[in-house]
Amino acid sequence: MLLELFLSAFVTLFVVIDPPGCAPIYAGLTTHAAPALRRSMALRACLIAGIILAVFALFGADLLDALHIELDAFRIAGGIMLFLIALDMVFEKRTQRRADRAEKVREDPEHEDVAVFPMAMPMLAGPGAIASIMLLEGSATGVGGTLTVLAALVAVLLLTLLALLAASPLMRLFGAQVEAVITRLLGVLLAALAVQYVIDGLRGSFL
Numbered sequence: 001m002l003l004e005l006f007l008s009a010f011v012t013l014f015v016v017i018d019p020p021g022c023a024p025i026y027a028g029l030t031t032h033a034a035p036a037l038r039r040s041m042a043l044r045a046c047l048i049a050g051i052i053l054a055v056f057a058l059f060g061a062d063l064l065d066a067l068h069i070e071l072d073a074f075r076i077a078g079g080i081m082l083f084l085i086a087l088d089m090v091f092e093k094r095t096q097r098r099a100d101r102a103e104k105v106r107e108d109p110e111h112e113d114v115a116v117f118p119m120a121m122p123m124l125a126g127p128g129a130i131a132s133i134m135l136l137e138g139s140a141t142g143v144g145g146t147l148t149v150l151a152a153l154v155a156v157l158l159l160t161l162l163a164l165l166a167a168s169p170l171m172r173l174f175g176a177q178v179e180a181v182i183t184r185l186l187g188v189l190l191a192a193l194a195v196q197y198v199i200d201g202l203r204g205s206f207l
Contacts, residue, residue, distance in 0.1 A: 002148045009136045009152035015190040016082065016128045017049075017156055018089070019163035020182045025123065027167035029114045042164035044115040046157045049124035053133045053153055057146070060134035071138045072204035078131035079197030085128045086194055089187025092180060124160065135197060 026045075030038045056063075064074055087093075136149045 002144055005136075005140060005145060005148045006152050009149045010155055011189070012132050012136060012193055013129065013153055013156040014159070015186045015193065016085070016126075016132045017124055017160055018183065018186060019156070019160040020186070021089075022119070022123055022160065023163040023167035026114075026119060026164045029119070030168075038168075039165060041113060041115040041119070042161055045119035045124060045164070046161045048116060048120035049129075049160075050153065050157045052121065052125040053129055054150060056130050057133045057137045057149060057153070060130075060137060064134075070205075072201040074131075074138070075135055075197050075201030075204070078135050079194045079201060081131055081194075082128055082197065083191055083194035086187045086191035089190065090184050092183065119164075124157075 026042065030041065033041070061071070064071065133149070133153065136152075137146065140146055140149050
């Protein structure tokens with residue numbers, strides 16, 4: 001059913017893109033930016049990330065075919081990669097790496113506009129998100145399935161945009177501890193989804 005596909009795609013993309021984890025990083029990157037510039041960069045970051053992920057959703061299967069890679073093999077590889085990301089989220093290593101990357105960008109005067117790097121790529125449209133959107137599209141059937149996955153992507157990016165726009169006041173309101181708890185919970189959920197991808201890939205390859 002399309003509703004089940006939408007929910008699966010929405011949860012997967014929400015966990016991988018991780019709006020609650022990106023928001024405090026964005027707040028730190030744009031501390032000294034004017035409010036209008038912060039809004040503009042958040043909008044462009046989500047738009048660029050959406051275009052990148054939509055391209056992989058629509059043409060990722062053709063890329064796999066050109067490389068002679070079966071979808072089940074990609075499911076297994078993508079599941080393993082997502083599981084590693086989940087471990088990083090549970091043990092807060094992913095958040096630390098994002099913070100370190102953001103600090104390097106902040107110290108570099110040539111990277112005042114953070115919309116493209118590091119926000120659009122690799123924070124929003126990173127390897128995990130690209131693998132996820134291709135896996136989800138591979139499980140979709142027909143035009144309806146493709147539009148459902150893209151609709152889930154749009155919904156997640158809209159929530160991400162809201163999180164980025166509200167990043168500074170939310171950080172002042174909740175603090176870093178709440179964000180850490182949310183990230184760990186999402187990491188556990190992502191680990192289960194990753195294992196399911198691997199199981200589906202093994203089942204398709206050997207059964």
